[in-house]
Amino acid sequence: MLFKDISPLLADADAFARVVAAMAALAEDVDLVAGVEARGFVVAAPAAHAAGRGFVALRKAGKLPGRTLRASYALEYATAELEVRPDVVPAGARVLLVDDVLATGGTLVAGASLLESCGAQVVRVAVLLEIAALGGRAQLAGREVHALLQA
Numbered sequence: 001m002l003f004k005d006i007s008p009l010l011a012d013a014d015a016f017a018r019v020v021a022a023m024a025a026l027a028e029d030v031d032l033v034a035g036v037e038a039r040g041f042v043v044a045a046p047a048a049h050a051a052g053r054g055f056v057a058l059r060k061a062g063k064l065p066g067r068t069l070r071a072s073y074a075l076e077y078a079t080a081e082l083e084v085r086p087d088v089v090p091a092g093a094r095v096l097l098v099d100d101v102l103a104t105g106g107t108l109v110a111g112a113s114l115l116e117s118c119g120a121q122v123v124r125v126a127v128l129l130e131i132a133a134l135g136g137r138a139q140l141a142g143r144e145v146h147a148l149l150q151a
């Protein structure tokens, strides 16, 4: 597996600002921006703020208090579980789902399914980097998927 690391891009102030602005532009017609722990938060939270939208954390399992919804998924190198607090996602909310990397697509399929289990509408999905050879976009068939960069 070739691990793609976005750290150099994030460390470049101009590149980081351009990424956040491009993500924020995709949030103009939504109510909320959701991001996936951990690296997804780095892109999703500033985009939500720049767009004047609230941020929803999709967290790795076991970290959120109270009632949560949970989804399991497989990564290239592990299995994992994501959770959300349904009380912060109003039914009918329009949501932009953001992550840093789209690889096999398992993470974003699980994230979208969690948000939809809350009654939200995932209007579109956006990633900083798509590793196209891993076929994640096919797992998200039928969804609007934006990738700022392709590897």
Ligand SMILES: O=P(O)(O)OC[C@H]1O[C@H](OP(=O)(O)OP(=O)(O)O)[C@H](O)[C@@H]1O
Binding pocket: 036, 037, 038, 039, 040, 074, 075, 076, 080, 099, 100, 101, 102, 103, 104, 105, 106, 107, 108, 136
């Ligand atoms: O498309 P997929 O095959 O599902 O892979 C993409 C996911 O893998 C990485 O997360 P990881 O769980 O490694 O966690 P991290 O953000 O905590 O580093 C990355 O940040 C994406 O969320």
Ligand SMILES: Nc1ncnc2[nH]cnc12
Binding pocket: 001, 002, 003, 004, 005, 075, 076, 101, 103, 104, 131
């Ligand atoms: N190859 C990869 N590089 C970086 N992040 C990833 N997340 C899942 N697969 C990845």
